Amino acid sequence: MSYILIVISAIFVNNIVLSQFLGICPFLGVSKKISTGVGMTGAVTFVMVIATIVTYLVQKLVLDPFGLAYLQTISFILVIAALVQLVEIILKKVSPPLYQALGVFLPLITTNCTILGVAIMTIQKDLNLVEAVVFSASTAVGFGLALITFAGIREQLELVDVPKGMRGTPIALIVAGLLALAFMGFAGLV
Amino acid sequence: MAKTESTLKNMVLTLLVITVIAGASLGFVYKLTKEPIALAKLNKQQTAIKEVVPGFNNNPGEEVLELTSKEGFNIKVFPARKDGELIGVAIETMTNTGFGGDVKIMVGLKPDGTIINYQVLEHKETPGLGTKMDVWFKTDKGHQSVLGKHPEKNNLTVSKDGGEVDAITAATISSRAFLKAVRVAYDTYTENSGKIASAQNSQPTAEGGVQ
Amino acid sequence: MNVVLITIITLGALGAVAAIILYFVAQKFKVFEDPRIDQVEEVLPAANCGGCGFPGCRAFAEAMVKADDISTMNCPVGGAEVMAKAAAVLGKEVEAAAPKLAVVKCNGTCENRPRLTTYDGASTCAIAASLYGGETGCSYGCYGLGDCVEACTFDAIYMDEETGLPVVDEEKCVACGACVSACPKNIIELRKQGPKGRRVFVSCVNKDKGAVARKVCSAACIGCKKCEKECPFGAITVVNNLAYIDDSKCKLCRKCVVVCPTNAIHEVNFPPRKPKPAIESTEKKSAE
Amino acid sequence: MNTLTVSPSPHVHGGDSVKKNMYGVVIALLPALAASLYYFGIGALVVTLTSVVSCVLFEWLIQKYLLRVPTTVSDGSAILTGLLLAFNMPTYLPIWIIIIGSLVAIGIGKMSFGGLGNNPFNPALVGRVFLLISFPVQMTLWPKPFESRFSYFNLTPDILDATTGATPLAAMKEGIANGETVSQIMDKLPSFNEMFFGLMGGSAGEVAAGMLLIGLVYLLLKKIITWHIPVSVIGSIFIFTGILHVVDPLVYASPVFHILTGGVMLGAIFMATDYVSSPMSNKGMILYGVGIGVITVLIRVFGSYPEGVSFAILIMNGFVPLIDRYIKPKRFGESVKPLKA
Amino acid sequence: MNQWKNFSKGFFKENAVFTLLLGMCPTLGVTSSAINGLGMGLATTFVLVMSNLVVALIKDFIPDKVRIPSFIVVIATFVTIVEMIMQAYLPSLFDALGLFIPLIVVNCVVLGRAEAFASKNSPVSSIIDGLGMGLGFAMALTILGSVRELLGSGKLFGNVIYPDQYGMLVFVLAPGAFIALGYLIAFINRVKEKA
Amino acid sequence: MLKTFSLGGVHPAENKLSAGQKIEVLPVPEQVSVPIAQHIGAPSEPLVKKGDTVKVGQLIAKSAGFVSANIHSPVSGIVQKIDDVLDASGYKRKAIIIKTEGDEWDESIDRSPALNKTIVASPEEIVKKVGAAGIVGLGGATFPAHVKLSVPPGKKCDVLILNGVECEPYLTSDHQLMMEKGEEIMVGTQILMKGLGVDRAIIGIENNKKDAIEHLTNLAKDYSGIEIQPLKVQYPQGGEKQLIDACIGRQIPSGKLPIEVGAVVQNVGTTFAVYEAVQKNKPLFERVVTVTGKSVSKPSNFLTRVGTPISTLIEAAGGLPEGTGKVIGGGPMMGKALSSIEVPVTKGSSGVLVVPEAESKRSEVQNCIRCSKCVSACPMGLSPYLLMTLSNKAMWDRAEEGKIMDCIECGSCSFTCPSSRPLLDYIRFGKGKVGQIIRGRNK
Numbered sequence A: 001m002s003y004i005l006i007v008i009s010a011i012f013v014n015n016i017v018l019s020q021f022l023g024i025c026p027f028l029g030v031s032k033k034i035s036t037g038v039g040m041t042g043a044v045t046f047v048m049v050i051a052t053i054v055t056y057l058v059q060k061l062v063l064d065p066f067g068l069a070y071l072q073t074i075s076f077i078l079v080i081a082a083l084v085q086l087v088e089i090i091l092k093k094v095s096p097p098l099y100q101a102l103g104v105f106l107p108l109i110t111t112n113c114t115i116l117g118v119a120i121m122t123i124q125k126d127l128n129l130v131e132a133v134v135f136s137a138s139t140a141v142g143f144g145l146a147l148i149t150f151a152g153i154r155e156q157l158e159l160v161d162v163p164k165g166m167r168g169t170p171i172a173l174i175v176a177g178l179l180a181l182a183f184m185g186f187a188g189l190v
Numbered sequence B: 001m002a003k004t005e006s007t008l009k010n011m012v013l014t015l016l017v018i019t020v021i022a023g024a025s026l027g028f029v030y031k032l033t034k035e036p037i038a039l040a041k042l043n044k045q046q047t048a049i050k051e052v053v054p055g056f057n058n059n060p061g062e063e064v065l066e067l068t069s070k071e072g073f074n075i076k077v078f079p080a081r082k083d084g085e086l087i088g089v090a091i092e093t094m095t096n097t098g099f100g101g102d103v104k105i106m107v108g109l110k111p112d113g114t115i116i117n118y119q120v121l122e123h124k125e126t127p128g129l130g131t132k133m134d135v136w137f138k139t140d141k142g143h144q145s146v147l148g149k150h151p152e153k154n155n156l157t158v159s160k161d162g163g164e165v166d167a168i169t170a171a172t173i174s175s176r177a178f179l180k181a182v183r184v185a186y187d188t189y190t191e192n193s194g195k196i197a198s199a200q201n202s203q204p205t206a207e208g209g210v211q
Numbered sequence C: 001m002n003v004v005l006i007t008i009i010t011l012g013a014l015g016a017v018a019a020i021i022l023y024f025v026a027q028k029f030k031v032f033e034d035p036r037i038d039q040v041e042e043v044l045p046a047a048n049c050g051g052c053g054f055p056g057c058r059a060f061a062e063a064m065v066k067a068d069d070i071s072t073m074n075c076p077v078g079g080a081e082v083m084a085k086a087a088a089v090l091g092k093e094v095e096a097a098a099p100k101l102a103v104v105k106c107n108g109t110c111e112n113r114p115r116l117t118t119y120d121g122a123s124t125c126a127i128a129a130s131l132y133g134g135e136t137g138c139s140y141g142c143y144g145l146g147d148c149v150e151a152c153t154f155d156a157i158y159m160d161e162e163t164g165l166p167v168v169d170e171e172k173c174v175a176c177g178a179c180v181s182a183c184p185k186n187i188i189e190l191r192k193q194g195p196k197g198r199r200v201f202v203s204c205v206n207k208d209k210g211a212v213a214r215k216v217c218s219a220a221c222i223g224c225k226k227c228e229k230e231c232p233f234g235a236i237t238v239v240n241n242l243a244y245i246d247d248s249k250c251k252l253c254r255k256c257v258v259v260c261p262t263n264a265i266h267e268v269n270f271p272p273r274k275p276k277p278a279i280e281s282t283e284k285k286s287a288e
Numbered sequence D: 001m002n003t004l005t006v007s008p009s010p011h012v013h014g015g016d017s018v019k020k021n022m023y024g025v026v027i028a029l030l031p032a033l034a035a036s037l038y039y040f041g042i043g044a045l046v047v048t049l050t051s052v053v054s055c056v057l058f059e060w061l062i063q064k065y066l067l068r069v070p071t072t073v074s075d076g077s078a079i080l081t082g083l084l085l086a087f088n089m090p091t092y093l094p095i096w097i098i099i100i101g102s103l104v105a106i107g108i109g110k111m112s113f114g115g116l117g118n119n120p121f122n123p124a125l126v127g128r129v130f131l132l133i134s135f136p137v138q139m140t141l142w143p144k145p146f147e148s149r150f151s152y153f154n155l156t157p158d159i160l161d162a163t164t165g166a167t168p169l170a171a172m173k174e175g176i177a178n179g180e181t182v183s184q185i186m187d188k189l190p191s192f193n194e195m196f197f198g199l200m201g202g203s204a205g206e207v208a209a210g211m212l213l214i215g216l217v218y219l220l221l222k223k224i225i226t227w228h229i230p231v232s233v234i235g236s237i238f239i240f241t242g243i244l245h246v247v248d249p250l251v252y253a254s255p256v257f258h259i260l261t262g263g264v265m266l267g268a269i270f271m272a273t274d275y276v277s278s279p280m281s282n283k284g285m286i287l288y289g290v291g292i293g294v295i296t297v298l299i300r301v302f303g304s305y306p307e308g309v310s311f312a313i314l315i316m317n318g319f320v321p322l323i324d325r326y327i328k329p330k331r332f333g334e335s336v337k338p339l340k341a
Numbered sequence E: 001m002n003q004w005k006n007f008s009k010g011f012f013k014e015n016a017v018f019t020l021l022l023g024m025c026p027t028l029g030v031t032s033s034a035i036n037g038l039g040m041g042l043a044t045t046f047v048l049v050m051s052n053l054v055v056a057l058i059k060d061f062i063p064d065k066v067r068i069p070s071f072i073v074v075i076a077t078f079v080t081i082v083e084m085i086m087q088a089y090l091p092s093l094f095d096a097l098g099l100f101i102p103l104i105v106v107n108c109v110v111l112g113r114a115e116a117f118a119s120k121n122s123p124v125s126s127i128i129d130g131l132g133m134g135l136g137f138a139m140a141l142t143i144l145g146s147v148r149e150l151l152g153s154g155k156l157f158g159n160v161i162y163p164d165q166y167g168m169l170v171f172v173l174a175p176g177a178f179i180a181l182g183y184l185i186a187f188i189n190r191v192k193e194k195a
Numbered sequence F: 001m002l003k004t005f006s007l008g009g010v011h012p013a014e015n016k017l018s019a020g021q022k023i024e025v026l027p028v029p030e031q032v033s034v035p036i037a038q039h040i041g042a043p044s045e046p047l048v049k050k051g052d053t054v055k056v057g058q059l060i061a062k063s064a065g066f067v068s069a070n071i072h073s074p075v076s077g078i079v080q081k082i083d084d085v086l087d088a089s090g091y092k093r094k095a096i097i098i099k100t101e102g103d104e105w106d107e108s109i110d111r112s113p114a115l116n117k118t119i120v121a122s123p124e125e126i127v128k129k130v131g132a133a134g135i136v137g138l139g140g141a142t143f144p145a146h147v148k149l150s151v152p153p154g155k156k157c158d159v160l161i162l163n164g165v166e167c168e169p170y171l172t173s174d175h176q177l178m179m180e181k182g183e184e185i186m187v188g189t190q191i192l193m194k195g196l197g198v199d200r201a202i203i204g205i206e207n208n209k210k211d212a213i214e215h216l217t218n219l220a221k222d223y224s225g226i227e228i229q230p231l232k233v234q235y236p237q238g239g240e241k242q243l244i245d246a247c248i249g250r251q252i253p254s255g256k257l258p259i260e261v262g263a264v265v266q267n268v269g270t271t272f273a274v275y276e277a278v279q280k281n282k283p284l285f286e287r288v289v290t291v292t293g294k295s296v297s298k299p300s301n302f303l304t305r306v307g308t309p310i311s312t313l314i315e316a317a318g319g320l321p322e323g324t325g326k327v328i329g330g331g332p333m334m335g336k337a338l339s340s341i342e343v344p345v346t347k348g349s350s351g352v353l354v355v356p357e358a359e360s361k362r363s364e365v366q367n368c369i370r371c372s373k374c375v376s377a378c379p380m381g382l383s384p385y386l387l388m389t390l391s392n393k394a395m396w397d398r399a400e401e402g403k404i405m406d407c408i409e410c411g412s413c414s415f416t417c418p419s420s421r422p423l424l425d426y427i428r429f430g431k432g433k434v435g436q437i438i439r440g441r442n443k
Ligand SMILES: Cc1cc2nc3c(=O)[nH]c(=O)nc-3n(C[C@H](O)[C@H](O)[C@H](O)COP(=O)(O)O)c2cc1C
Pocket: B099, B100, B125, B126, B127, B129, B130, B131, B167, B168, B169, B170, B171, B172, B173, B174, B175, D132, D133, D134, D136, D140, D304, D305, D306
């Protein structure tokens, strides 16, 4: 697969959030403001790329040689969990404002399906290491695109009077649905 | 309640203990389910082959041939024999021209190439449209069915392209992809028919067994 | 090799490596954060109403942890109970603050205060107030456009259609003070709830001279000082032609209520009394 | 003397109103509606009436019984949504599907957000795309002009076969996929002249480019919309397909073909310009228009849908808040030339 | 705590999907039919109960810094077990749920309960909590699955309710998942408000 | 193409009903009420007390700071009281109330109508005299004129712009003044030019006053450095920033004063007052006020003493018509609705507009439909729809970011909005809040 196709596919066509249903929790959770959305995107991109590289190596260097494919889930998640905790500890020290902004969601990156999902998909798709990096980075960009667009709409909805019963989560989900509906237009682009 | 402190020793020890226990239980369950999983996989393949080429009594999985079509697709050919006699082949074939990308089907051909039956293995077509291919081309209605047709003797393209097969309503693209996959299977089969016949005596490939 | 064994070794190794790396990084990048902040935050009601004067519950928790003395701080939503819990977490003392309640100090109903002009601008009190003195001659009184209602996150204040004045729902009001700061005319005050909800207060904020005030509103305080003289406890002072009852001194004897010539002093939640049934009706209204 | 009214300035109003704008757009749509009735006959009438009536009815019902707010159906926006939804549907569409489309457009697309002015996405397009994805079979059944005038209630497979055909875009897409060249395909299609007047298969209101352009002139004259969005949409589609066409005229159709077919005119003039779901600043509008143009071409040429305007507009609707946030109107005194003393 | 309350809170008051908005990915990803929703819900319940139990048992021995990794290993173990068992005995459901089975590991509900409940409570309460939460989750997924299946293809647990040509395909696809859940939550909020 | 400003603008119906009506001198009222705050800046300090006898033109309240202005008695008589009286907004403000007795002018005032062309005063004397005469901007902003004439050190003024635009619908006082006192305005211009030390002055006049343009162009031939600039009829052409942009193509940066681009703007009425002050020693205590309205039987332009009750003016214009819904002090775009017609004329009153009931109610407010018409109308390039919402939701930081302080309160946005949204109401309020925040921060 050429890199361009990987990029377009991961960002638009098979957008991780809007068509793959991964990472919905942070998508709904940290999208109230554009600025936190941007921060989250950064954090996810960072973690995702590193996690993909590390899990890729674990798979190729440890699991495959020993025929331990069934340990994929557990070893990947262990690696990711440790990694996220590292990022958290470092971030707390290096950039307290970003740490504050991401709040509870930083530990939840661990439980952000995108990271594990992408790590597993990379193996399933049988990509090589460079492709894996491109794939994970563009998936993260796709996540960011969806998240920031969504945050923009939600910020705008803050300014209008949404009916009481729909305020908050319901309307956010409707917006996500309509965004997904729109993104279906990209079908077949690759 | 006295929490264990976060010293290096404690941390390493705890994680070690937990992972060791986890490893032990996983290894154990793995051993337990290894057989059933393999069986389930084999079953799936056998059932699929049985559906498209009924009546064999060998283990086609053991005799599988891995081929590459002209278009560069990986094609698997499972020879089906009854008492050593080749009664047909089940071909795992594909195209990449579906509405949602790859379409993978298993098609059963008589030795002369006539279509016995097919089964759709994998696709990403739209539910309600392209997905209808799993029964559409078996249904005896209008000019839908391809069963009993021969890719060479019949013009197996959609009527829109001048062929004799009715496309799935509003899913011409999927229909074309389906028919194309059949064609790929047939072409690959005829090109390699010699190999297939001779494969009878060859060693079962590694792929043939359970993974 | 035995599958089980390999599994154990691989996972064990992964686990141990992860633990070691985590340990060293954690050592290197240590940040101290007072764990009590989390604990305090946990006891707060998480209404994030800002009534405490801090942006959200967590900020309040942080402030409480930092402060030496938290007796001046109060969570209006959780009240004394929550403050006591928070204090317990921090090992500090708080005095139970007397429960308070929002009180609307204007009785300029449509009857009491005839309308001289009609307002036709953006319908908020703040904007009306920045434009002009109001639809009636009283430039101190309530505009009735409901900024206070809007401000209350607890649905505790609503507009009485008939009088055009806001009414506080005593059950729901948590004395967060949002309405107090929302009102551009400073009409709402947080006052002691009083035993059994009994309160006596001056329901007027007009500082005009008596004659002027009376001309524009029949229920205005005219600053005649009768109540000031009457009060046995010195709880009432008249400043700028306006009487004010200090709720820490008021003993709820209700003598002032009787002497007020304009019925500007209101008593609420008292059992009905015989001699002056006339006032009863207005009391009821504001008590509801 | 009666009481004086006091209000902040200004004390006069220009007299513009929501109604004037909405009914203005309705008027601008009339030529295209007339063309549609002329070409597609009963079907066009049924689809339009059903859509408009059910949109208005749903808006009224939702406001009255669900939201319990004052009803505002008379402002004309629901009529417009109904009309534009109808314009985006093929004229053989069964009534029940139209009603579902109206419910989605008004219920999900508009009222869930609080009604007029609050919806981030274009309601009519929400309805249309929802239907397209839910009922792709019915939504891609294109009656031929004139031949389908008297069939709607009497549709039998025979009549269907005889009176439907592919839209030029679908034909182009299929042809290219089958390996034909553009000029081979074009020979089978109506001429540009015919296309301009709407002699081709397509949604009820989208076919007659000429009529839609009359509407555009009316809208511009009445100052209901500005030129920015229509020009940037049509212009960017023209330029982008033009470049492709120059690069390889065998597989990429000419820009004229692209702007005359499908929903480009309808979309650029009436749907991308929907106030509510488009940006506020002129620069923003141009960016939005170019975005729509580029995405439309991408979908048409490289994607799996033959027609991309609806999706492109919806996608760009999603970006409008960001555009508004970061692209501000030009401010007074912003670009000051340094004063030479 | 009253164990009944502890159990029942997962269904309504603290329902993971409808009120806490946790575990959204499987919620949206696998609920294209009721049976998938139910299967996923039960698989999650199993993991939830078991991991809650184990976490409650070992909570006192875990140093803080490795708390999350430890919990995750526990959870991942059970997930892998479920994965293997399903693969062996329910291959078709396994195929249908696909990637979402390993992703139970990262289902926020599971870790969330381990963190918020099991690590502070007794094993028995933790099991009950896990069961309540899990079944509540399963219930939510089944409801959403039913709604989507019914609207999308006219079926309920595979039984034809009305001909599928009247079904709105969009509900089987991504956008429909979001929209259906959105209105479901709005509806539940409304019911709750009245209650 | 006529010159005009570069962004936004609207065109309300002009309705210049009183155009061409000669300026009538209104009789001296029986009693005047002179507020001590008639200008931007600190209220003046009263110099008289109850019972004092004053003459016309006598200083009765003195400037209380740099940005403040003197106030002179508009009548002769006895000070009744100094008290809080209801002002136009229904709030109480301090005012000096004088009972008229005769009409005895201060001796120093030269009452002869003869034109005095020779300017003897030095630039410093000019600024001093203007200050002493209590002249404030008569264009409506009532900014003390001498402050504008004192160019701050380090800045340079190279052009004086006279505002004869009168872009407000209905109002005609400046128009009439230009027609009747053209010569005086020319001399006044020369005085201002001398005071500022510039040799170029431009008088901007909207093209709907062709007679005034012609008249002044003829007169300007005799004076060096004065140009007449016809301008497109477009509101708010008279806004200072817009006028400078239109006349000399310079845009004042956000938050800056005209002097930043080397310009000073004065209204033509102010210029006339400057002429009177410098050449005739006459302080500012009377001005031309237009009384107009569709239902008014005799729309007129009156020369009126400050402090005269508005009701007197309306009476002189034929009385308050039946069914009056609103009385506006000023024009319909920027004027203030009065809550009582007993309030007095002040230095800033350019007109009184009587609006019939049918036209005095606003239409019902609807949701913003994001039509962006307010954005296109705003002459300052702001986003009024957004500023209104931000103001409503108290998001002050974003409002400040959106340059809410740049709003000149012209009302073009509210005028255009098809949803009849009270945009300016909220923006004005927001400006107040944001202004407070900024001042608090700068402290
Ligand atoms: C949401 C949606 C999904 C579609 N899915 C498929 C599909 O899976 N397979 C297919 O061949 N066509 C699909 N189509 C239709 C194609 O876009 C195209 O219209 C059709 O294949 C043209 O063939 P026809 O001549 O049979 O109508 C889909 C269309 C839409 C709107």
